[in-house]
Amino acid sequence: MAGPEHADPATLHIPVLLDECLAMLAPAFTVEKPILIDCTLGMGGHTHAVLERFPNVTVIGIDRDPEAISIASRRLNTFGSRFHAVHTTYDHVDEVAQEYGHDGKVEAVLMDLGVSSLQLDEEKRGFSYAVDAPLDMRMNPTDGPTAADLIAHMSAAELTRILRIYGEERFASRIARNIVTEREKTPILRTGQLADIVRRSIPAPARRTGGNPSKRTFQALRIAVNDELRILEHALPRALSSIRIGGRLVVESYQSLEDRIVKDIFKRGATDQAPPEMPVIPPHLQARLTLLTRGAQRAHTQEQEHNPRSASVRLRGAQIIAPWKE
Structure with a gap:
């Protein structure tokens, strides 16, 4: 049986909650030349779907796994200059945005956390x-x-x-x-x-x-x-600071520790920081995010039956409504 390095791109797995992720990202892609950073490229499933469905989007894919970079690059080579791969950990998302974004900003960031199918199956x-x-x-x-x-x-x-x-x-x-x-x-x-x-x-x-x-x-x-949790804790604020106003961050987590980190930073960003007694909230204390889900979105029963790995997924998203500063 052929290993992942020889896999036919047409047979590679479909990512969990793919349509839901794309629907959540879509409003960020209404500008002329939007850029998405896929922080967890893997075998390129999410990126392939974005490039296929949104012909105006360029995707920058980050992965620490050189084998994933190789497989995804072969899979996505038909999209030419609309795809670029970067071999690094995704806590460097801000540096990637500085290099590839418009004035250091991008329209959207996607994170599909945890271990990839490539790594599990090999x-x-x-x-x-x-x-x-x-x-x-x-x-x-x-x-x-x-x-x-x-x-x-x-x-x-x-x-x-x-x-x-x-x-x-x-x-x-x-x-x-x-x-x-x-x-x-x-x-x-x-x-x-x-x-x-x-x-x-x-x-x-x-x-x-x-x-x-x-x-x-x-x-x-x-x-x-x-060092997954430390990287995630560093990556989230760096991603938020790299997204322009109106842009979106979408995150899929697969275990409670990851989801708790995402939930906490999203909640903090979506909450005014002014004391309750303050009559007028100054801009620097106003909420910087609008949450795109009520709680975390889960995979429906049909998807869980088709793909058991989807049973634990928790999908959250946020839209940037004010500049992110820690």
């Missing part, structure tokens, strides 16, 4: 607990420590903190202790080894509900390896 990347593979989990496989490196050197206390905070794992301390015990016997270098330790660490009654018991541990390590 066994050698080590993101999946379902297949035995090297314990890597790096979104950029050429840079930084692997998951195996982290669990080889972290203390039980550090591992517990990561599993508890990033994975919301209630058996974090037990899993961490067992990891430390096992690594003293033999290096933990494979996903299968880690999944087995997790399974043995969680009491049998708890393993019978909530899906695969390794899910939370693998999520936590992936977030730690790729």
Whole structure:
């Protein structure tokens, strides 16, 4: 079976909530030559749809994964100069806007967070607990420590903190202790080894509900390896400051920690900052965003049945109504 690097673009997956994302972005594309920054290019699904549906739009696609850049660039080469790829992490979105935007501003930014289908489906990347593979989990496989490196050197206390905070794992301390015990016997270098330790660490009654018991541990390590939450916290205000008035930021999150960060910054931006007793709110204290969703939009039942990965998605959007300044 052909790997992702040889995939036929016509057979690549359709992104989650694609029509909803495009509808939310569309009002930002009414100017003459709008620019969208796709902060999480992946295999180019969102970008392809935007370029096809909105012939006046240019898309700048960011991804830290060089394989994703390669696949998306081949997939999108028919759009010529309307697409540009940038190999970096998306917390550099403001620098990308400065280089490609009109006077440093763009009309819209899209973020589809978390691990991509490319990374999940390619066994050698080590993101999946379902297949035995090297314990890597790096979104950029050429840079930084692997998951195996982290669990080889972290203390039980550090591992517990990561599993508890990033994975919301209630058996974090037990899993961490067992990891430390096992690594003293033999290096933990494979996903299968880690999944087995997790399974043995969680009491049998708890393993019978909530899906695969390794899910939370693998999520936590992936977030730690790729520094995902810190990057997101830095990227959101930089994206908002890079979008012109009337433009839009649309974000898809797949776990509660990401969604909480997005929700909090959107709520803060959509709220006047003046004290309640102030009769007239000065411009610098007025709300800078208008929210485009009531709460978070979820995938409908039909889409969840067609694509199980859509079950956890939370879609939020905001329109810029005043310059964003931290």
